[in-house]
Each structure stands twice: as C-alpha cells, then as structure tokens.
Amino acid sequence: MLKPSEKEFTKTIEHLGAFTFKYPTLKDEIEADNISSRLLKDNLNPSIQAANIAVMTGALKVAIVKAPEDFDIDAVYCYEELESVYNVFTETVSSFRSESELCKPAGD
Secondary structure (H helix, E strand, O other), X not given: OOOOOOOEXXXXXXXXXXXXXXXXXXXXXXXXXXXXXXXXXXXXXXXXXHHHHHHHHHHHHHHEEEOOOOOOHHHOOXXXXXXXXXXXHHHXXXXXXXOXXXXXXXXX
16 A cells, blocks of 8 residues: 555556556646646547546556656557556555545545
8 A cells, every 4th residue: 555655656567567656646637637638639529438548648647657668658559558557556546545534535
C-alpha cells in the first residue's frame, strides 16, 4: 500500500516491465484531463473506446516517471497494453485514497 509520505511507486507489469509512477496531486488530475481533452479535440461524440484511450493516455502521461525503454505512450498499438498499465496505476492510487480519513464518507 502507498503511504502518504511516498510521492512515487514502482510496479512491474507482466510482459511490459517496471514502471515508476508519481502519486497524482489534484493539479495533476486537471493536467491529465486537459491532455485527454486535447486528444479528443473537436470530437464531441467520441466512442467509448476513444474516450477511454484519451483518459488513460492523459493520466499516464502525467503519472509515469519512468517506463521500460521500449514503452512509448504515444506509440501503443494494443488497447489491452494501455489498459493494463492504467489499471495498475489506478488500483495503487485507489488503495492509498481508500485509507485516507479525509476521503471517507461521514459515519464510516
């Protein structure tokens, strides 16, 4: 589990290698959303897959500190590859956030 004092974490993803991610601040989340919006540009009605790719790419462009040498976020051809990196990142971030007393609903 990620601790509040840690700013980065490294995860090894099967068939891809070790990735170091930074824990995103709220400002980072806005930056990721801006990247996603720029990727979709004038597409006002993107397909679910296109929207997912934009969201995952935006988040990972902001979060990845170090990736395997042969991984290029701008040259991913396989949706499942992008999704596997994104899932590892979001699951780790979510595990930290679920432990924060400030993020729990009142009464828990």
